[in-house]
Amino acid sequence: MITNLGCGLNMIDFMLAILILIGAAFTFVGSLGLARLEDFYSRLHGPTKATTLGVGALLIASVLYFSTRGEGLSLHEILVTLFLFITAPVSAHLLSKAALHLRVHSVARPPAEAEDPIADQRGSSAAHPPEQAS
């Protein structure tokens, strides 16, 4: 194991520190986006993007730390990344869909058909069985 050597331990600690700093910086910038960006839709970009790399770097640091404790490989942090990659886009999609219905102020001109609340009902009753659409 590298950790048994004196200089090796320092090397791992150094890498851990770098990863945690990168993770913290990206998570901070992602949150900063919530305050700095102009409209609701732009603000959605912060949490879905900048934080995935932030959390990713923090989790790699966690894998490294627990794997070098001498208790074998620790990989269940991968699951956190997996679940984050599945849930973050879904919640962003639902938030923006709700925002389009409520006609939240937007810098870019929103598409007209998405703002029509009746279009959804009309469409869903016509195209509810997916087999018919194809």
Added chain:
Amino acid sequence: MKHSLLPHPILTPVLALIWLLLVNSLAPGQIFLGLLLGWAIPIFTLRFWPERVYIAKPLTLLRFLAIVLYDILIANIAVAGLILAGTKQTRPAFVRVPLALRSDLGISLLANTVSLTPGTVSAWLSPDRSHLIVHGLQVHDPAALVSEIKTRYEAPIKEVFEPC
């Protein structure tokens, strides 16, 4: 084939792998339990997954995953830069992406990918599933963005999950 013993052959090893990651061990008992769960869960959730998932080209799928991971990395740096540069640099716009994908899985994968990659969030899916509305944070050329999404992400997804 509705009542087969193995309704989703791909889901079984995936669930077993997730179980092993969850318990964080590779003991033979855990592998057995993982395979058992991977076999039982698809049977009990059969009605939730009516279509059988079929991967046509595993190599294309791997290349697609590599491209997406690389793009996520770039997207993070690009969006972080935009946030730090301030709102004067952003040019948000909505674009319409006409969909060639038809299956639930294909469309969800594309929408997820779009949300995770450079400066775009999928905002709305038309009720007839013919197009996806995408919000871009910095759009200079809407047509180029649409064609990039179609060639870079939609084409490989279609190749892997909806071969005709």
